[in-house]
Amino acid sequence: SYILRLFVDYNARLRFFHTAIVDVHHVVGGVALCLDCDSSHDSTLFGRTGRSVVIIRRGHAMQRGFASSAVLTFVVGLLFSQSITPPAQARRATDRIATTAVTAPPLISASNAEIPIALRAASVSVQTDGSLARTTLLLTLFNPNDRLLEGTLQFPLQAGQQVSAFALDIGGTLRDAVPVPKQKAQQVFESIERRQVDPGLLEQTAGNQFRLRVYPIPARGTRQVRLVIDEAMRRDKDGFRLDVPVHLLAGADAFSLKLRAQGLRKAPQVIGVFDGVNFERSGGGYIATVERRAFRPANGLALRFPADNVAQTYVQTFDNDRFALIEIPMPDIVAKPRTLPSSVGLLWDASGSARKRDRQTEFALLDRYFKAMDRGSVTLRLLRDVGEDGGRFEIRSGDWSAVRKVLDAAVYDGASDLADWTPDADIGEYLLVSDGLQNYGDRAFPALRDGQTLFALSSAGAQADATRLLALTEARGGRLVQWQGRVGLDTAARTLLDTGTRIVALDGEGIADLQPQSWYAEGGLLRVAGRLTEPTSSMRVTVNEAGVMRTINVPVSADAPQSAQIAALWASWQVAVRAAEAERHRAAIARLGQRFGIVTPGTSLLVLEAPEDYVRYDIQAPPTLRDQVAALRRSRTQEKQTSRSERLEAVAARFAERQTWFARRFPKDAPPKLKRDAQAE
Numbered sequence: 001s002y003i004l005r006l007f008v009d010y011n012a013r014l015r016f017f018h019t020a021i022v023d024v025h026h027v028v029g030g031v032a033l034c035l036d037c038d039s040s041h042d043s044t045l046f047g048r049t050g051r052s053v054v055i056i057r058r059g060h061a062m063q064r065g066f067a068s069s070a071v072l073t074f075v076v077g078l079l080f081s082q083s084i085t086p087p088a089q090a091r092r093a094t095d096r097i098a099t100t101a102v103t104a105p106p107l108i109s110a111s112n113a114e115i116p117i118a119l120r121a122a123s124v125s126v127q128t129d130g131s132l133a134r135t136t137l138l139l140t141l142f143n144p145n146d147r148l149l150e151g152t153l154q155f156p157l158q159a160g161q162q163v164s165a166f167a168l169d170i171g172g173t174l175r176d177a178v179p180v181p182k183q184k185a186q187q188v189f190e191s192i193e194r195r196q197v198d199p200g201l202l203e204q205t206a207g208n209q210f211r212l213r214v215y216p217i218p219a220r221g222t223r224q225v226r227l228v229i230d231e232a233m234r235r236d237k238d239g240f241r242l243d244v245p246v247h248l249l250a251g252a253d254a255f256s257l258k259l260r261a262q263g264l265r266k267a268p269q270v271i272g273v274f275d276g277v278n279f280e281r282s283g284g285g286y287i288a289t290v291e292r293r294a295f296r297p298a299n300g301l302a303l304r305f306p307a308d309n310v311a312q313t314y315v316q317t318f319d320n321d322r323f324a325l326i327e328i329p330m331p332d333i334v335a336k337p338r339t340l341p342s343s344v345g346l347l348w349d350a351s352g353s354a355r356k357r358d359r360q361t362e363f364a365l366l367d368r369y370f371k372a373m374d375r376g377s378v379t380l381r382l383l384r385d386v387g388e389d390g391g392r393f394e395i396r397s398g399d400w401s402a403v404r405k406v407l408d409a410a411v412y413d414g415a416s417d418l419a420d421w422t423p424d425a426d427i428g429e430y431l432l433v434s435d436g437l438q439n440y441g442d443r444a445f446p447a448l449r450d451g452q453t454l455f456a457l458s459s460a461g462a463q464a465d466a467t468r469l470l471a472l473t474e475a476r477g478g479r480l481v482q483w484q485g486r487v488g489l490d491t492a493a494r495t496l497l498d499t500g501t502r503i504v505a506l507d508g509e510g511i512a513d514l515q516p517q518s519w520y521a522e523g524g525l526l527r528v529a530g531r532l533t534e535p536t537s538s539m540r541v542t543v544n545e546a547g548v549m550r551t552i553n554v555p556v557s558a559d560a561p562q563s564a565q566i567a568a569l570w571a572s573w574q575v576a577v578r579a580a581e582a583e584r585h586r587a588a589i590a591r592l593g594q595r596f597g598i599v600t601p602g603t604s605l606l607v608l609e610a611p612e613d614y615v616r617y618d619i620q621a622p623p624t625l626r627d628q629v630a631a632l633r634r635s636r637t638q639e640k641q642t643s644r645s646e647r648l649e650a651v652a653a654r655f656a657e658r659q660t661w662f663a664r665r666f667p668k669d670a671p672p673k674l675k676r677d678a679q680a681e
Contacts, residue, residue, distance in 0.1 A: 108141055110149040110217070117151050118142045120222055122252035122295065124244060128233070128305060129262045130312060131240045131327060132565050137227040137248065141217055148216035150193065155248050156462035157208045157229065159470075159482070160517075162572045163599045164565070165228035168200035168214060168607040174226055176622040177202060177605035179594045185604040188617050189213065192608065200225070200607035204599050206437055207465025230565045232325070235523030236304055241271070244301040255295035259288040261305060271302035313560040315532070318567035319595065322532040324511060324556050325566045326539055330521040335498040336546045340369075341428025342376040348390070348407060349434035350382040351416040358459040361486055362433055363404060365457060368493045369431070371398035378403055379427060382410060385440045387420035415440035423448055432456045432472070436465030444581060445472055453477040455496060459484065471580035474519045501526075501545045510537025511556060515573045529570035532556065571596035 108117035120142040127134050143149055157163070167174040180188070182203055189201040193215050201213045217223050233240035249255060259277070261268055267279040267286045274297070279286040312327045349357075370378075373395060380390030380403060390410075393402045417440045418432070428451070435458060448454060454476035456469040461484045470480045479500070483492035501521035506514050510533055517527040521543070528539065537556045542549060571592045578585035582601050593603025607622075608614055614621045614629045615636055621629035 108151045108153050110143075110145075110151050113143075113145055113149055115144045117149065117217060118144060119249065119252040121254040121256075122249040123256040124246065124249070124258070126242070126244060126257075126259045127262070128240075128242065128260070129561070129563060130314070131233050131235075131305075131307065132314065132563055133231050133233050133242050134565065135229045135231075135244060137225075137229070137245070139225045139227075139249075141214065141223050141225065143217040143219060143221055145219060147219050150213060150215040151217050151223070152214075153212040153225075154205070155210055155212075155245075157210065157245070158231075158243055158462055159208065159464075159466035160234060161208070161229050161231045161245075162568065163202065163204075163210060163227060163605075164230045164568050164597065165226075166200070166202040166212070166599075166605040166607070167226040169224040170607070170609050173624075174224065175607055175624065177607045178620050178622055179597045179603050180606045180619055181590055181594065182602050182604045184617075185606045188606065188608075188613075188619070189215075192613060199609065201604060202227075202599060202606075203604035204601055206439065207435070208462065208467065210599065230568055232517065232527060232565075232569055233305065235307065235329075235525040237523075239269075239304040239307045242303045242305065244303065246274075246295075246297050246301045249295060250297055252295040253293070255290075255292045257288075257290040257301075259286075259303070261285045261287075264306060266306045268306070269304045271304055273299050274301045277301070277303075311554055313554075313556055314563040314566050315556075315558075315560045316563055316566035321567070323529065323566045323570050324532050324537075324560070325527065325529045325563070325569060326554050326556065328526040328528075328541065328552060328554060330501050330524050330526060330543070330545070332524065333501065333545050335494065335500070337372065337497055338499055340373045340376075340497075342373075343379070343427045344373070344376060345379045345381065345421075345424065345427040345430040346390075346403065347381050347383055347418075347421060347430055347432040347434070348410070349416065349418065349432070350388075350410045350412050350414075351384045351437075352413045353416060353435055353437050353460075353463075354412045356460055356463050357435060358485070359407075361483065361489060362457060362459050363407075364486070364489055365481075365483075365492055365496065366400065366404075366431075366433075367398075368489075369496060370395055370400040372497050374398055379424065380406060381421045383416070383418055383420060383434070384414035385417055385420075386414075387417065417441035417443075419443045419445045421446060423452065425449055428452060429478075430454045432469070434458065434469070435460035435463060436467075436469040436472075438465070438468065442583060444584070448476050456480045457492075457496070458482050465579075467576045467579045468582070470518065471577055475577075475580060479520055499546045501543050503541060504544050504549070505542035505551075506540075508537060508539040508556075510534030511539055513570075513574075514539065515570060515577065517573055529566065529573060531570070568596050568598050572598055575600050 108119065110117050118141070119139060121138075121140040123138045125136040125138075127136075141151055143151075166177040168177070169175070177200065185201055185203065189199045192199045199215055203211055203213075205211050212225065212227075214223055214225060229245070231242075233242050235241075244257075246257075257277075259268070259279070260282075261279075262285040264285050267281075270277050276290045276292070277288050279288045307329075309329045311329065314325045316323050374397065376395045378393045378395060378400065380393065382388040382390050390403075390406050393400070416434075416437050418434060418436070418438050419441060420443070423430070423446050430448070430452070432454060434456065436456070454473050455478040456473045458464045458466065458469055458480065459482075461482075464482070466480065466482060473480050479495060481492050481495045483489060501524075503516055503519045503526065506516065506528065508514055508530060511530040512533050514528055514530040517529075526541065526543070528541065530539070535558055539554045539556060541552045541554070543552065575589050575592050575598075578589055579601075582589060586602055589600050590602035592598075593600035597605070599605055606619065608617075608619070611621070611625050611628050611632055613619075614625065615632045
């Protein structure tokens with residue numbers, strides 16, 4: 001325990017582990033020790049070799065000096081631990097474990113805060129139009145401490161949700177953030193933070209995880225933050241489902257919710273238990289208002305909005321381009337079971353983040369899969385920072401107990417390298433069971449031969465990188481199968497085992513850069529977005545419905561309803577299709593994020609206080625400061641030009657003086673005689 005204390009304190013001083021999870025797995029001479037980290041940040045890993053501890057590697061290059069210091073700390077602690085009495089050791093260990101056990105992470109974290117940052121008030125505004133939803137969160141943060149602090153909020157979003165705007169109060173007025181390349185945004189934020197002025201930064205960390213940094217939150221003062229989340233709601237039976245992220249607001253002293261649904265003939269319905277949501281007719285839609293004190297939601301808030309079973313088109317003009325979103329409901333078909341191959345490759349993510357997955361439901365889904373397979377073989381590969389072959393197993397009468405025994409005994413630690421495997425031409429289908437988080441290695445994800453498919457199984461919910469998994473599977477002829485809890489197993493099994501409606505061809509006239517949200521009809525609905533090149537256009541979609549090919553022609557009308565979300569949705573789907581190999585498409589992802597103002601792996605949203613800083617760091621200004629910053633840029637340019645002219649004039653003057661000096665004539669006759677020399681003569 002003393003060694004554990006020394007080691008943890010040493011690393012805490014270095015601020016090395018940002019999101020480390022401390023767990024006990026090893027026993028060395030009666031002392032338990034293991035520090036395991038598998039996150040989007042640093043990944044320092046300690047492997048298992050019997051009863052010893054071995055430093056394996058780190059996701060980003062670990063300095064040799066740190067490893068040497070760590071080992072030295074371990075040895076010194078082992079030597080000096082004998083001088084500490086067992087009661088003292090036990091008392092210190094008990095105190096540390098008790099502190100760790102009872103301290104829950106607050107919504108807003110702040111380093112060195114004696115009292116956690118509080119959520120003084122939270123308001124949610126939801127506006128829907130057809131299948132499109134915009135959720136606006138307004139958070140009031142309160143710092144109860146006697147010094148100013150930086151607040152950090154880390155939160156996940158559901159698949160399909162996109163942060164499209166962020167604002168921070170500056171001088172009592174909310175100021176919109178602007179898109180900035182991620183690395184530059186971090187550098188500018190930290191540079192300005194050292195000057196103790198007001199920056200705000202919103203960035204994407206791993207998967208659909210986001211981090212908001214606000215500085216400063218004044219001592220015993222408040223700051224306001226506004227977040228805007230856009231999404232195309234997913235089809236759920238005969239309607240559209242919206243999950244309102246009220247879980248982010250748990251603990252708010254005051255909570256308010258305003259819902260406005262446009263163009264509905266019937267009122268939306270609340271799914272599950274969330275009291276107080278009563279819709280009233282208002283104009284061409286419905287509204288509802290909820291207000292509460294000391295908000296402690298026992299359940300999330302999910303809503304179902306009625307949907308028409310007809311094709312729908314939305315359009316938007318953005319940045320001199322015109323974008324369209326087309327929705328095509330697909331008729332119910334009798335699903336047919338897929339013909340499963342006799343040889344399957346099971347890619348099992350055994351990294352540290354796998355501890356957050358629901359492995360019991362994963363086993364339950366695999367049990368259904370192998371029962372449908374009946375007879376065949378399975379080749380197992382365990383994926384970590386360094387992959388490990390798990391063996392080849394025969395399946396008889398759906399019995400896969402030998403495979404499950406290996407998975408039950410697997411050690412879940414290390415970083416995640418999902419590309420550390422080689423396809424086998426004899427395998428017909430691969431199943432990737434993972435949360436999709438990739439934080440180690442730079443190799444490309446393996447390509448499959450014609451006829452091979454990849455299915456991804458994810459039970460991690462909002463903790464998963466669903467965007468990456470979707471891109472990986474659809475590029476390889478398979479599907480992403482997502483679920484949460486046992487209630488979602490039936491739907492997940494149908495998605496995995498049955499044939500679905502899939503787009504096999506997509507083209508159009510007068511519309512270019514077509515991009516589907518998914519190549520499969522999710523919930524019986526196809527969504528495709530594109531860039532209009534002609535006033536009138538049409539789109540042709542060829543689909544495979546349980547083995548039957550069908551072509552659908554959809555006209556895109558210039559009189560289609562307008563929406564302010566279409567361009568950002570098109571851009572986010574363009575980013576998603578590149579997410580499978582994000583590093584290789586870094587430049588394209590960054591360009592899309594900066595042009596359309598959305599948060600991506602390469603683009604963050606940044607708020608600055610002083611207009612001069614937008615000029616100093618060459619960052620575009622928000623609309624409210626655009627004229628002022630433009631004037632500052634002109635003034636700065638004029639000053640530079642004036643300064644340049646003055647410098648040129650000074651150089652010219654000095655050059656003229658030198659020319660004059662060179663042109664001066666000096667006497668070339670005999671030198672004058674001295675007076676004494678003249679008298680001597």
